[in-house]
Amino acid sequence: MKIGILTSGGDCPGLNAVIRGAVLKGVRAHDAEFxxxxxGWRGLVEGEFMKLDRxxxxxxxxxxxTILGSSRTNPFEGENGGPExxxxxxxxxxxxAVIAIGGEGxxxxxxxxxxxxxxxxxxxxxxxxxxxxxxxxxxFDTAVxxxxxAIDRLRTTAESHGRCMVVEVMGRHVGWIALHSGMAGGAHAILIPEQPKTIEQICEWVEHVRDRGRAPLIVVSEGFLLAGMEEAHSTKGLDAFNRPRLGGIGEIIAPMIEERTGVESRATVLGHTQRGGAPSAYDRVLATRLGLAAVDAIYAGQWGSMVSLKGTDIEIVSIADATIGLKTVPEARYDEAAVLFG
Amino acid sequence: MKIGILTSGGDCPGLNAVIRGAVLKGVRAHDAEFxxxxxGWRGLVEGEFMKLDRxxxxxxxxxxxTILGSSRTNPFEGENGGPExxxxxxxxxxxxAVIAIGGEGxxxxxxxxxxxxxxxxxxxxxxxxxxxxxxxxxxFDTAVxxxxxAIDRLRTTAESHGRCMVVEVMGRHVGWIALHSGMAGGAHAILIPEQPKTIEQICEWVEHVRDRGRAPLIVVSEGFLLAGMEEAHSTKGLDAFNRPRLGGIGEIIAPMIEERTGVESRATVLGHTQRGGAPSAYDRVLATRLGLAAVDAIYAGQWGSMVSLKGTDIEIVSIADATIGLKTVPEARYDEAAVLFG
Amino acid sequence: MKIGILTSGGDCPGLNAVIRGAVLKGVRAHDAEFxxxxxGWRGLVEGEFMKLDRxxxxxxxxxxxTILGSSRTNPFEGENGGPExxxxxxxxxxxxAVIAIGGEGxxxxxxxxxxxxxxxxxxxxxxxxxxxxxxxxxxFDTAVxxxxxAIDRLRTTAESHGRCMVVEVMGRHVGWIALHSGMAGGAHAILIPEQPKTIEQICEWVEHVRDRGRAPLIVVSEGFLLAGMEEAHSTKGLDAFNRPRLGGIGEIIAPMIEERTGVESRATVLGHTQRGGAPSAYDRVLATRLGLAAVDAIYAGQWGSMVSLKGTDIEIVSIADATIGLKTVPEARYDEAAVLFG
Amino acid sequence: MKIGILTSGGDCPGLNAVIRGAVLKGVRAHDAEFxxxxxGWRGLVEGEFMKLDRxxxxxxxxxxxTILGSSRTNPFEGENGGPExxxxxxxxxxxxAVIAIGGEGxxxxxxxxxxxxxxxxxxxxxxxxxxxxxxxxxxFDTAVxxxxxAIDRLRTTAESHGRCMVVEVMGRHVGWIALHSGMAGGAHAILIPEQPKTIEQICEWVEHVRDRGRAPLIVVSEGFLLAGMEEAHSTKGLDAFNRPRLGGIGEIIAPMIEERTGVESRATVLGHTQRGGAPSAYDRVLATRLGLAAVDAIYAGQWGSMVSLKGTDIEIVSIADATIGLKTVPEARYDEAAVLFG
Known part of the structure; x- marks a missing residue:
């Protein structure tokens, strides 16, 4: 059997580990070719291929x-696109058969x-x-x-100067990275897209921390919306002050906190560093196992299936089940963390 | 309510995060004292206490x-021991009530x-x-x-000198650390207590790697036994050559590999560095969540229960279920990894 | 003798190691009090002190x-300021006597x-x-x-997407951090305040890299000025397009590169993460040695002197010599690195 | 000009950076071939070459x-050896001409x-x-x-159990790694080959630390000799108890400390992890600069010279000056650190 592999969408630590796991499993267990x-899909539409052996x-x-490169090409578009x-x-x-590694799109x-x-x-x-x-x-584990x-590092600066640090992490639609890194870093508030908060609530947390003599540290998802200001945000390209949007939400919130509480505040946007570089051991193991299992699914002829993690097991699910909607942070998980705020 | 907390047995990254999670939850949600x-149990038997507030x-x-210190004291022994x-x-x-953080014992x-x-x-x-x-x-995640x-570092040395590196990791009775770190580090063989192997099998893997022009890298749990030599190992204090046991299993295997294959071989014992230092973000989140949930279990009066991770949820189980026997690496998990060997 | 210690200006990994070195040396070798x-100076002007023992x-x-906290207070200002x-x-x-740890100001x-x-x-x-x-x-070593x-991490993202990454590092007036981190990270161009370059020159490097099939990586000091646009930059608070300045120079250059070369370009501003957190081993050794030597200088009565690193030795120099002007990157050092550009 | 490059002796982070620096400089500035x-020398004696272009x-x-591989072959030995x-x-x-990267031999x-x-x-x-x-x-910087x-990690284990940790680092003949890592890690004693100490002196430090309620941490070079036991050590292959030598000096000292002071003591031998893996930024910059300068020396015809670091400059010295004898830790540097012991 000859198997094609593609990686599509934004890069992510572990893509190469999936590729390695799949190739080694296919070559050794099934004498497959790759x-x-x-x-991404562009290579399939336009015929860009590369050797992929052991x-x-x-x-x-x-x-x-990813050694395969990536793109955001839609395989249904363009004159060479479409299933035929x-x-x-x-x-x-x-x-x-094809192993397609990618996100919802x-x-x-x-x-x-x-x-x-x-x-x-x-x-x-x-x-x-x-x-x-x-x-x-x-x-995800590597990003967290x-x-x-970064939060650990920013904390010492915050404490030395009695400043409030606002750390903007990835998460356009969901707050998982903020939730986990904020909990791990001991943040005094975590702001996520699923839970709009007013600037008043945020400032209350900040003042509470300040009054205990500490330096407030806030972790915010890039997709967080200030309650009552959702409309301002959604105007694509404009910031909360109706100016061309250059900075992120962290850079909007920090000056608002400083103005209202008097606590000197600084924003740091972690940006692309969160998605590059060597994967954590956790992600290498997960990615390798998913690559191994994808080959099993190929040889089982489970077309339209997706390999997934369930507890400590790798399972086969239907792609349809994985694309029914974004997995957001449940309210219970946010409330669990919120007892640590302020 | 006044809650005591103790940490018992070998230290482990995340103990302090459990303590913090429990104290913050108790103080804020329930106005508890700690x-x-x-x-460990010694403090309970001999009356060693310390302040533990927010x-x-x-x-x-x-x-x-652990800021509380630890010991291996058995609470049933000694003249002050026993439930009364x-x-x-x-x-x-x-x-x-008491939150007891510890392992099987x-x-x-x-x-x-x-x-x-x-x-x-x-x-x-x-x-x-x-x-x-x-x-x-x-x-566990931090140790892995x-x-x-360490494996990543040792690989470059191995490749530069065409050497076989044998890396001994923790795991006296189970091979989880070896399985995960070996898979993450791209080991050419993983040797765990659950799966005795002969020196001939190990040398076959080594020669296979050497013949491909690469430097063999083997990860071995400290509790691994060479098949056919279990008895020699088990003689407490004596090594495979009947000498007072100074080194670990890695230091036994490496010279055997060198002698049989002619590939220069070196052992490295990672030792205590695996259990110290700052916990990984994964472990901080898990430990914090367990600490939060332990307080919930206290207030629910679930005596004899244990907080545990199930998928992405923290659940309450009975301690009895957790102490029925060691959780070993299942054969299927070993076989999954073994396709990557040699 | 009773010695006061203060830390002034922006925080910096190693401040606490200086304090520790000085206190241990003073207490043990001279029975000093601290x-x-x-x-910073504010504590001296306004009488804010804290216990500082072993x-x-x-x-x-x-x-x-810094456990002492810091500020940018000028000791000559205010009604309680001034030498008397x-x-x-x-x-x-x-x-x-006082040990003052700080920068040029x-x-x-x-x-x-x-x-x-x-x-x-x-x-x-x-x-x-x-x-x-x-x-x-x-x-400095920690920041580099x-x-x-971060550059190592950003490189994999750049390569996966064929993007140009512009990484903005600290350095308002001098380019040392950019020079060293750019050289260490294998940057294709390093832009520093001491060496204004035109956007044309930058794009030439970018195209050269792109034409070799690689993803261009540029490291830029926050204080770098585009040649021919120095005036625009210097207008405090306004960016190159005459808009209120929100982003840094990286965010100005990246879209210019994209527009002129057609290579998708992204800026990442590393910001405060560079100055927080645990110091590198190099900085701990240097800071500790400076702290030890500062106490020697105190007991030698060398008022107005500064401890400094010369080769591998700690020497005593005059503060006057250290404040004659900023130590910029010499042209020879820039040219040495420039052979690696493009 | 066609330039050969070889790396000889034990591997070391930065070897590849030297190679890269030399090749890029030679190709770009001089149109050289490599x-x-x-x-190592074996390739020159036996004719093993590989392509080395940009x-x-x-x-x-x-x-x-090192991508070139290494060995300890003496170029004067064997039937193909010798200058002719x-x-x-x-x-x-x-x-x-040849760029030879290596140590004293x-x-x-x-x-x-x-x-x-x-x-x-x-x-x-x-x-x-x-x-x-x-x-x-x-x-060196990477190893430190x-x-x-590792010392940072071991400290938390030591403190949790009230144990003495003995950390054995590299340094067969000189104590630089122990001196710097011990100072950086806040060790309570540093034991180096240049300064034999009696077990009584070591135990005095340990007891002093124990009496202050802390967990003693000792860093020891692998080549350290207990004063009064130098002869026992020097018997090649035999340990202090006249047994075949399996462990290092750390494993000899730890039980002696435990026996004499009653403080539970553990040894950890860091081993090969210190010399593998990615170089620190400091080492990348230094190695790159040395590679660049080596090509300059080639084009200046400075045969028999060596590139070296002097303060912040790369200078050309004679190899003869570099091989007059080992650079040991001066007494003044040891005394400087010793004020922190105990």
Missing amino acids: VGIRN HSVRGLSRQGG NIQRMLDAEGID TLTAARRLTDAGIKIVGVPKTIDNDLAATDYSFG EIATE | VGIRN HSVRGLSRQGG NIQRMLDAEGID TLTAARRLTDAGIKIVGVPKTIDNDLAATDYSFG EIATE | VGIRN HSVRGLSRQGG NIQRMLDAEGID TLTAARRLTDAGIKIVGVPKTIDNDLAATDYSFG EIATE | VGIRN HSVRGLSRQGG NIQRMLDAEGID TLTAARRLTDAGIKIVGVPKTIDNDLAATDYSFG EIATE
């Missing part, structure tokens, strides 16, 4: 990024292509941990670890 | 070790004391991940991360 | 920030106070490494290490 | 080990070969920092950083 599909995956478990063209491309290359496309007869198995990839049907996805290290 | 019991737990989520003496001591201090003792009427809630603590009834325990970093 | 002066400095060598008031305050507290003030008869020994502190008369100052780790 | 000589050095600044054979081999390959050989007319420039490499004529050598991280 082909690398370059730059030697190509050497040392990949600890390497960040893609099937022709696969036939021309002799590819029997990628998996939704994979499901539609599977419905059209293309043989695909999905591997969930989301640094934000927002995919349903899997307990965790690789990349990096954010936590 | 007392630190020093040095201020004492500041910054503890990222601090390794302990109940008297608790009454004298006005302690209503600690929890077994906790169960027996609960049977005798003492109000205890358990929190699982095992760096080796060998406790049943919880998916993972805190400290540290071992993986 | 007093902590809170929040017990207070326990474990400080690895702790970031300060001498009165010192007399009232029985303080015989702090040391200049220290020199003026020494001229007025106050007994001060200086310790150089600048994360930017911009102080003359010392080879390196503590904090943190920036390098 | 050849990789495999496995593409081969991509990403090498952060990669540990080597010159013939160089001529056959068209190699005009390598450089001594390089000097003798230069005396015999072979064109060599040396680059100092010693993880132990024991080479004269350079302030520091690359690899790794050792310091």
Whole structure:
């Protein structure tokens, strides 16, 4: 059997470990052949392939990024897109089945292509941990670890100067990274998209901390919305003061806190550092296991399925179950953490 | 309510995060008081207590070790031991209930004391991940991360000199740390107590790697036994050559590999570095959540229960279920990894 | 003898190690007493002191920030400022001499106070490494290490997406952090305040890298000026497009690169994470040695002197020599690195 | 010009950064060609070469080990050894000059070969920092950083159990790694080869620390000798109890401390982890600069010279000056640190 692999969407620590796990399993257990599909769906639509043998995956478990490259191309668009063209491309290359590693968009496309007869198995990839049907996805643990290290560092600066630090972490639609890194870093408030808060509530936490003689530390998801200001935010490209949006939500909140509480406040946006570099050991193990299992799903002919983590087990679920909607932070999880605020 | 907390057995990254989580939850949600019991059960038997208020737990989520100290004292031994003496001591201090953080021995003792009427809630603590009834325990992720970093470092030395590196990690009875760090580090063989292997099998893997032009890297649990030599190992204090045992299993295997394959081999014993220092973000979150939940269990009067991780949820189980026997690495998990060997 | 210690200006990893080194040396070698002066010069002007004995400095060598707090107060300003008031305050507290740890502003003030008869020994502190008369100052190595780790992480993202990454590091007036972290991280261009470059030159490097099939990585000091646009920059508070300045120079350059070369470009501002957290081993050793030597200088009565690093030795220099002007990156050092650009 | 590069002796973080620096400088500034000589002098004697162009050095600044391989072959031995054979081999390959990266043995050989007319420039490499004529050598900073991280981790275990931890670090003949990591980690005693101490002195420090209620932490170089027991140590292969030597000095001292002071004591041998893995930013910068300068020395025809660090400058010295004897820890540096002991 000849198996194609592609990685699609934003990069994520662990992508290469999935690729390595799949190739080693396929070559050793099934004598399979592999082909690398370059730059996500684009490589499948436009015919960009690369050699992918046992030697190509050497040392990949600890390497960040993706050796296959990635893109956000929609496989249904363009004159070469669509299931018929893609099937022709696969036939021309002799590819029997495809392992597609990606997030919600990628998996939704994979499901539609599977419905059209293309043989695909999905591997969930989301640094934000927002995919349903899997307990965790690789990349999330690394992002939380990096954010936590940054919070640890920022805390000493905050304490030395009696400042309030506002740390903006990734999470456009869900607050998982903020929730976990904020809990790990001992944040005095965690602000997530699922739980809009007023600036008054935030300042109350800040003052409470200040009054105990400590330096307030706030972790905020990039997608957090100030309660009562959702509309201002949503105006694409404009910030809360109706100016062209340059900074993130952290840079909006920090001056508001300073103005209202008198506590000198600084924002730090962690940005892309959260998604690059070597994966944590946790993510390497998870990603490797998902890669191994994806090959099993291929040989079991489970087209349209996705490998996923359930407790300590790798299970096979349907892609459809994974793409029913974002996995947001449940209220109970937020309340559990909120007892530590202020 | 006045709650005592004790940490017992070997230290483990995350102990302080449990203490912090419990104290903050108790103080804020229930207006509870806390007392630190020093040095495990010994403090309860001999009356060693320390102040434990909100201020004492500041910054503890990222601090390794345990501020309460630990010991391996058995609470049923000694003239002041046993449930009656302990109940008297608790009454004298006005302690209503105890949170006991520890491994199998600690929890077994906790169960027996609960049977005798003492109000205890358990929190699982095992760096080796060998406790049943919880998916993972805190400290394990940190140990795996540290071992993986060491393996990454040793690999470059191995490759530069064409050497075989044998890395001995913790795990006296179970192979979880070896399994996860070996998988994360891309080991060419993982040797665990649950799966005795002959030196011939090990050398076959080594030669296979050498023949591909690479430097073999083997991860071995300290409790691994060479198949056919179990008896020699078990003679307490004597090594495989009947000499007083100074080194670990890694130092036994490395020269055997070198002698049989001709590949220069070196052993490295990671030792205590695996259990000290700041916990990983994963362990901080898990430990904090267990601490929060332990207080809930106290207020629910669930004596003899233990807080545990199930998927992404913290659940309440019975201590009895957690102490039925060590959680070993299942054969399926070993076989899953073994496809990557050689 | 009773010695006061103060830390002034922005925080810097290693401040606590200096304090620890000084206190241990003073207490053990000279039976000295110490007093902590809170929040820089402000504590001396307004009489904020804290206990500083051997017990207070326990474990400080690895702790970031400063336990004394810091501020940017000028000791010559305010109604309680000036040498006479300060001498009165010192007399009232029985303080015989002061160790002042700070950067150019702090040391200049220290020199003026020494001229007025106050007994001060200086310790150089600048994360930017911009102080003359010392080879390196503590904090710089840590900042370079943190920036390098971030660059390593950003590189994998850049390569996966074929993007240009612009990493903005600290350095308002000098380019040392950019020079060292850029060299360590293998940057394709390093932009520093001492060497204005045109956007055309920058784009030439970017295109050169892109044409070799790689993802360009640029490290830029926050104080870098685009040649020909110095005036625009210098308009305080306005950015290059005459808008209220929210982002840094990285956020100005990245879109310019994208527009001119067609290479998708992203800016990441590392910000405060570079100055917080545990110091590197290098900085701990340097800071500890400076603290030890500062006490020697006190007992030698070398008022107005500063301890400094020269090769591998700690030497005593005059504060005047250290405050003659910023230590900028020499042209030869920039040219040495520039052979690696493009 | 065609330049050969070889790396010889034990591996060391930064070797690859030297290679990268030299190749990029040679290719870009001088249009030079490069050849990789495999496995140290052995490759020159036996004719093992590899391609070494600009593409081969991509990403090498952060990669540990050496892509060229290494060995401890003496170029004067064997039937193909000696200057005449080597010159013939160089001529056959068209190699005009050689950059030899190595420690004392390598450089001594390089000097003798230069005396015999072979064109060599040396680059100092010693993880132990024991080479004269350079302030520091690359690899040392990384080793100190790794050792310091391990010490930080071991401290929390020590404190939790009230144990004495004995940490054995590298340094067979000199104590630099122990001195710096011990100072950085806040050790209560540092034991180095240059300063034999009696077990009584060591136990006095341990008891002093224990009496203050703390857990003693001792850092010891592998080459440290107990005063009065030098002879026992020197019996190659036998330990202090006349048994075949399996453990290191740490494993000898720990039980002696426990027996004499009653303080439970544990040894940890850090071993090979200190010399592998990614170099620190400091070492990457130093190694890169040395590589750049080595090419300058080649083009200046300075045969028999070595590039070295002097303060913040890279200078050219004679190999003869670098091989006059090991650079040991001066008494003044030990005394400086000793005020922190006990």
